[in-house]
Amino acid sequence: MDTSPNCAICNAPAYPECPCESERLQIAVKQAEQRAMExxxxxxxxWVISHARKHILNAFExxxxxRKVAHSAYLASLPFYSIYMQYSGHPPLHPAALAQLQAQISEAHAELKRGIDADWRASVLRYPEVLDYFYSLVDLRLPNERSPNVAEPPFAAAGYADKGYERSGLGKEVRKKSRRDREGSAQPERSGRSKREDHMYTVVGRSRAPPTVPTPPIQPGYGYPPGPYYGY
Known part of the structure; x- marks a missing residue:
């Protein structure tokens, strides 16, 4: 006699193996991960994004x-630049000298902007490396196999009470039928009891039921900085 249980999902024979249970297990695992880890x-x-962004912004700064120090030093080295700044861009210079100075200043500003863009790009492109680093600092450890919480979980201590069976409705029907049978067989003996005694008997009888299985514990972004980066 084959005592292997049928598929719990579709009630198909255990052999050949039915994929229903495996598929439902994968769904249940994903749901449990979401509840426990989300x-x-x-x-x-x-935490990782906050520290990574802070590092990237510091490096960019x-x-x-x-680069800005070098830019200021270059401008200060240009002929007539101090006079140009003294007269707020309108120095008493020959037009040719003034035009040459303005061209040099304009080119220096453009070079500074190109350099800042390059610095920002170089900084942002380091996000994968920086994120990997900060994620590596997170310590996730599995519990010890000898831990009482692993060896004796609440549902094991309670005797693996079948809550699914009780919720299915089948268990309730069986219990109701058994209760009716017991009441029918015990009726002659209880005929002399008062309603109060019957009520007390029912309450006491219920109090002797197996303890309720406790539910296993369930353990319990950002605005981007200005610039071309929109996240990974």
Missing amino acids: SRLAEIRD RLTSA
Whole structure:
């Protein structure tokens, strides 16, 4: 006699193997992961993004600061630049000298802008590396196999009570039928009891039921900085 249980989903014979249970298990695993890990993953993600963005912005600031210092030093080295600044861009210079100075200043500003764009691009393109680094700092550990929470989970301590069976309705029908049978067989003995005694008997009888199985514990972005980066 084959005592292997049929498929719990479609009631097909165990052999050949039915894919229903495997498919439903994958769905259940994904749902359990979402319930247990969604809030933790959101917390980790926010932490990683915050620290990665801070590092990228600091690196960009260092690059642009050095570039702006070099830019200011170059402008200061240009002939007549101090006079140009003293007269707010309208110095008493020969038109040819003034035109040459203005062209040099304009080219220096354009070069600074190109350099800042290059610095920003170089900084943003480091996000994958920086994100990997900060994610590597997150410590996720599995519990010890000898831990009482692993060896004796609540549902094991309660004797693996079949909640699914009770919720299916079949268990209720069987219990109702059994109760009716017991009441029918015990009726002659209880005929002399009062309604109050019957009520007390029912309450006491219910209090002797197996304890309720506790539910297993369920453990419980950003505006981007100005620039061309829109996230990964």
